[in-house]
Amino acid sequence: MTTDTPAFTRDNEGWIVRVRMGGRIQEVRCTTESQARYFATVLAMNPPKPSKLRH
Secondary structure (H helix, E strand, O other): OOOOOOOOEEEEOEEEEEEOOOOOEEEEEEOOHHHHHHHHHHHHOOOOOOOOOOO
């Protein structure tokens, strides 16, 4: 995944929400589509704060 917006997909065990946060991909597994949509919305509304460390 190359974007910072959350994406959710369906697999055999339920729904997976993926989002790139701070250079890492975070996954949330959900049992229903409504839970996946909720987490995708929450993650889209609350982007990670920028790091105060200099690179």
